[in-house]
Amino acid sequence: MESGMEEIPVKVAVRIRPLLSKEVLHNHQVCVRLVPNRQQIIIGKDRVFTFDFVFGKNSTQKEVYTVCIKPLLVSLTEGYNATVFAYGQTGSGKTYTIAGGHVDQHPPCYNLLSG
Numbered sequence: 001m002e003s004g005m006e007e008i009p010v011k012v013a014v015r016i017r018p019l020l021s022k023e024v025l026h027n028h029q030v031c032v033r034l035v036p037n038r039q040q041i042i043i044g045k046d047r048v049f050t051f052d053f054v055f056g057k058n059s060t061q062k063e064v065y066t067v068c069i070k071p072l073l074v075s076l077t078e079g080y081n082a083t084v085f086a087y088g089q090t091g092s093g094k095t096y097t098i099a100g101g102h103v104d105q106h107p108p109c110y111n112l113l114s115g
């Protein structure tokens with residue numbers, strides 16, 4: 001087994017999306033905070049959760065792709081299988097991340113495959 005492949009085979013990333021304009025309009029509040037320099041988030045006052053990767057509201061498609069997906073492509077070329085899927089409540093940003101938001105500014109992760 002190549003070095004680095006003895007790790008736990010499932011990794012979980014959390015991506016926090018910004019409030020939508022309609023949410024700002026309705027005075028919705030952000031309830032999730034990032035812990036700086038740690039892959040952790042705080043929900044509410046003090047509930048801390050740790051993930052393999054945490055992306056904040058200003059994270060880009062390219063950043064998510066580079067950190068989470070590109071290494072899987074490298075392992076594919078070495079003969080390993082890989083699956084990426086998005087999980088979360090409705091409106092949380094699954095489609096935006098996997099299939100893209102605004103096509104020019106926020107390309108889908110799979111459009112970055114050649115990068």
Ligand SMILES: Nc1ncnc2c1ncn2[C@@H]1O[C@H](COP(=O)(O)OP(=O)(O)OP(=O)(O)O)[C@@H](O)[C@H]1O
Nearest residue numbers: 016017018020089090091092093094095096097101
């Ligand atoms: N990282 C982000 N930055 C800016 N806007 C985002 C981001 N993620 C999601 N959005 C916006 O939030 C809204 C909901 O996102 P999206 O449709 O991707 O959610 P979803 O999880 O796929 O929802 P559903 O399960 O209902 O299909 C969209 O208007 C999308 O453009």
